[in-house]
Amino acid sequence: MGSQGQKVAVITGASQGIGAGLVDAYRQLGYAVVATSRSIAPADDAGIVTVQGDISDSATADRVIAAGIERFGRIDTLVNNAGLFVAKPFTDYTQEDFASATGVNLTGFFRVTQLAISHMLAQGGGHIVNITTSLVDNADSNVPSVLASLTKGGLQSATKSLAIEYATRGIRTNAVSPGTIKTPMHPAETHQALAALHPVGRMGEVRDIVDAVIYLENAPFVTGEILHVDGGMSAGH
Known part of the structure; x- marks a missing residue:
């Protein structure tokens, strides 16, 4: 059980990149953290509980939220960071690509968010943050990405819908819409080309x-916001 009054954040896709950065940031804020991904290792920090599993499997979502309640007694924030990005010409996508992208990006959001909100309602409030992609609002002929737009675009719409549905019940829902971020997903040899996609001429950092995300966490009057952190991509080229 967490210390009296300690807030708890659940972070999906937490083993590397943005997810790992979020785990560290929420711990620095004093939150306990439930961190999940397929390959996440046990944590030395007593304030972190890790849960291995595929978030597209509803059983994983069940285990993640149950672990947070069992260890810390509450759920205050859920960051839906897990995501799968497959860039291909539309007609090259396979049924397996479709199943994988919708599984992680949509099914993975759906069950864990339902469970988190149920606990947030019981305790009187909470915060959901969804990580999307700037390509939803700014399609780019250099990056064919219909599956990302389809799935992460769905998350952006769900962000606004959830924000309104729960606006009077203490639960805020926001999204961060990144450009291309320098994470292990992108090999170093691709960085120059990826930097050129952004008007500011560089990739983003974790x-x-x-x-x-931490700004949104500390912004109680902000809900339903799609915060573009994309080096100007959403403004145009």
């Missing part, structure tokens, strides 16, 4: 997205 800290750029983490800072945006």
Whole structure:
């Protein structure tokens, strides 16, 4: 059980990149953290509980939320960070690509968010943050990405819908819409080309997205916001 009054954040896709950065940031805020991914290792920090599993499997969502309640007694924030990005020409997508992207990006959001909100309602409030992609609002002929737009675009719409549904019940829902971020997903040899996609001429850093999420965490009058952290991509080229 967490210390009296300690808040608890659940972070999906937490083993590397943005997710790992979010775990560190929420711990620095004094939150206990439930961190999940397929390959996450046990944590040395007593304030972190890790849960291995595929978030597209509803049983994983069940285990993640149950672990948070069992260890810490509450759920205050859920960051839906887990995501799968497959960039292909539309007609090259396979049924397996479709199943994988919708599984992680949509099914993975759906069950864990339902469970988290149920606990937030019982305790009187909470916060959901969804990580999307700037390509939802700014399609780019250099990056064919219909599956990302389909799935992460769904998350953006769900963000606004949840914000309104729960606006009077103490639960805020926001999204961060990143450009291309320098994470292990992108090999170093691709960085120059990826930097050129952004009007500012560089890729984003993990800290750029983490800072945006923490801003939203500390902004009680902000809900239903899609916060673009994309080096100007959403403004145009």
